[in-house]
Amino acid sequence: MDAPLLDLRDIRKTYPSDRGPLRVLDGVSISLRAGETLALTGESGSGKSTLLHLSGGLDQPDSGEVLLDGRDIGQLDDAARARVRRSRIGLIFQQFNLVPSLTVEKNISLQARLANRHDAPFAAELAGRLGLADLLTRYPEQLSGGQQQRVAIARALVSRPALILADEPTGNLDEDTGDTVLGLLLALVAETGAGLLMVTHSPRLADSLQRRVHLSRGRLEG
Template sequence: METPLLDLRDIRKTYPSDNGPLRVLDGVSVTLSARETLALTGESGSGKSTLLHLSGGLDQPDSGAVVLDGQDIGQLDDAARAHVRRMRIGLIFQQFNLVPSLSVGANIALQARLAGRHDKAFAADLAERLGLSALLSRYPEQLSGGQQQRVAIARALAPRPALLLADEPTGNLDEETGDRVLTLLLELVAETGAGLLMVTHSPRLADRLGRRVHLSRGGLGG
């Protein structure tokens, strides 16, 4: 049997609240293989984004294991987790998180340069396919929301990450634009061989991925 690219084992996560500890995740286990696409659905507050952040080493679980390519990244310190993210993980957030002082071209190249894998030809191909070739010298503030989201997708894919994590990647886009962006994202993920874990509130978009996991009240629901 193929070893999973990402193996989340019995994940528990609690946050403090005014009413005492709030358990957001209560024993969640999920696996994702290389080249697999997995939608993570659930109501607001069900723990979707928390699970995504744990998968990317942006936070640590209270207990359980976050195993990426055989390494439990949940047990690493901040610097080591940052290194794993830089080398192995692509992140796409709903808020884009582009660097305002960098041009579109520099934003796209940023993560690949940090990982030591900048490929000018591949970056140019990404820009062309995402409709950004004419915008490379512009800055984020000069772009529409849809254009910024496509830059964020190109930036995440440019280093050819093993794992791509996307939190509502089309949440700020109209339906037609969102559908086109998701189509391109799925095509590029397939071509680069990455595994994709995508948080979405939309059952329609979730149906376009290979598999779906639904979170409910901190656990896996139907």
């Protein structure tokens, strides 16, 4: 069997707090293969977002390994982790994180251009499939929440990353819009063969993915 795309091994992470060190993750191990979709559920404060940030090289674990394609990105310096994110990882945040001064078209292409992997025809195809073709000259403030989330999805997918990390990607949307956005995301992920790790508080949305794991007080359950 092929090696995992993402392999988290015995991850531990502690942050300082007013009451002393706060252990957020306590020996978490998860693996994800290319083409697989995995939902990460858990109550608020259980460590879900921290685990996602470690998986994307946005932070480093205190101990344990964060292996992407067999390479421990947790041991890389900031610049090296940024290069990995640009070339191998697509990030989708609950707050969208679009650049206010850039048009929809330029927001979509930003990460791909930074990685020298911009494919204009593919970007146009994504925009069309996500219902953004008529909005390319608009700015984020001129869009609805659902439209902004579609832009964020297009931006994450346009460079054809191996790994998609999504943090509550429908958390700010109504149920119908959220279902539509998630359906488009899953279809596009399936077509590109990427692995998807999605944080969600919704058991209903989690059931839309192939696998599901639950995090509680920094440990996996079940």
